[in-house]
Amino acid sequence: MNGSVRFRGNIMGILDILKEIPLSAVLKERLTEQDKRMSALEAENKILKTENAVLKGQSITSQSQALDACPYCNQLAGILQERKRHELFGEAGVFTHFYQCSNCQKTYEKDKRT
Numbered sequence: 001m002n003g004s005v006r007f008r009g010n011i012m013g014i015l016d017i018l019k020e021i022p023l024s025a026v027l028k029e030r031l032t033e034q035d036k037r038m039s040a041l042e043a044e045n046k047i048l049k050t051e052n053a054v055l056k057g058q059s060i061t062s063q064s065q066a067l068d069a070c071p072y073c074n075q076l077a078g079i080l081q082e083r084k085r086h087e088l089f090g091e092a093g094v095f096t097h098f099y100q101c102s103n104c105q106k107t108y109e110k111d112k113r114t
């Protein structure tokens with residue numbers, strides 16, 4: 001009788017240990033999963049940062065492409081304010097571009113076929 005009680009006690013002890021082992025195994029698995037997710041997110045963040053930098057660069061490039069050479073100060077600083085069909089040659093596809101120079105603040109216009 002005594003032996004079986006001791007044996008039962010041992011089993012309970014083993015069960016307690018077994019209960020803890022899978023739990024920590026699950027926790028470890030979850031932590032590894034979280035780790036993987038974190039590094040995936042970090043990698044994604046890096047990609048997004050790179051993409052963002054590329055897009056910023058592109059918008060700066062397209063802005064500088066839109067800048068016009070100012071006839072007053074000769075700086076590439078004329079910003080297009082308005083574009084209207086030319087009064088006389090609008091039918092021929094001529095547009096009047098109104099610029100303001102961001103350097104000398106003067107306004108001027110240019111006729112273009114765009």
Ligand SMILES: [Zn+2]
Nearest residue numbers: 070073101104
């Ligand atoms: Zn200017």
